[in-house]
Amino acid sequence: MTDLHSPDCNCTIIHADVLEQVDAQLPDEDLLFQLAELLKVFGDTTRVRILWALSLHELCVCDLAALLKMTATAISHQLRILKNMQLVKPRRAGKVVYYSLADSHVTQILNQGFEHINEE
Amino acid sequence: MTDLHSPDCNCTIIHADVLEQVDAQLPDEDLLFQLAELLKVFGDTTRVRILWALSLHELCVCDLAALLKMTATAISHQLRILKNMQLVKPRRAGKVVYYSLADSHVTQILNQGFEHINEE
């Protein structure tokens, strides 16, 4: 095991045995980084509103702009972020592009978060 | 129903019937704001690593600092954010303060996110 006592931590009391176990079980740093990058996408009001709306019905960019009272440009930017993270998928029909949720994890995460809020 | 056609949206083709239904089902804006604020807390590498570590075992500030090779100060700042959002809870034992997860939603959200990443 690598030395957990780095120069950045000047503590003296650490629980070496527990730490060793936790360190062994903790996913790789780059996996947790990816996870944070994913969850970061959920941490914005506009994107949460978009995702929730899409969980109710497939919508085009204009629909979302009208619903959220924002410019289509702003919506489009956010949709690109959501699409890059595989959270929504586009369906083109002529000029119009319809968006829908890519998988069920989205609603699961939104619901878990919603439950947490409604518990206090 | 309020007019969904705001000045910010210059679109002409919107699906009024669908929009009306979605608008009625969509949670209040301030609820979705709270949800975004909650999920924002998950969108940071340091906090994700802290949360995942705490899902494995209760740990004190120094433990986390040693594990993540960061200063105790930086950890403490993040723990305050997590505590304010009711995601972790402290337990004082003398000088040492141990932190653990506040409820099961945390691991659920982390796991759902993790599954999503491991699917592509």
Add this chain to the structure above:
DNA sequence: AATACATATGAACAAATATTCATATGTTGG
């Protein structure tokens, strides 16, 4: 082909935020 409209994208600006530094609080042991 040419116009109209839905959507996408790049650059710029303003706002939010994570870490560091300095310092404060709180607890234990001498």
Add this chain to the structure above:
DNA sequence: CCAACATATGAATATTTGTTCATATGTATT
């Protein structure tokens, strides 16, 4: 009481990020 240590917190800085503006792309209609 005092010194030592774990933790907390406020201010400052550097980075990140959401929206706007200007412009580009792509499709349908005349």
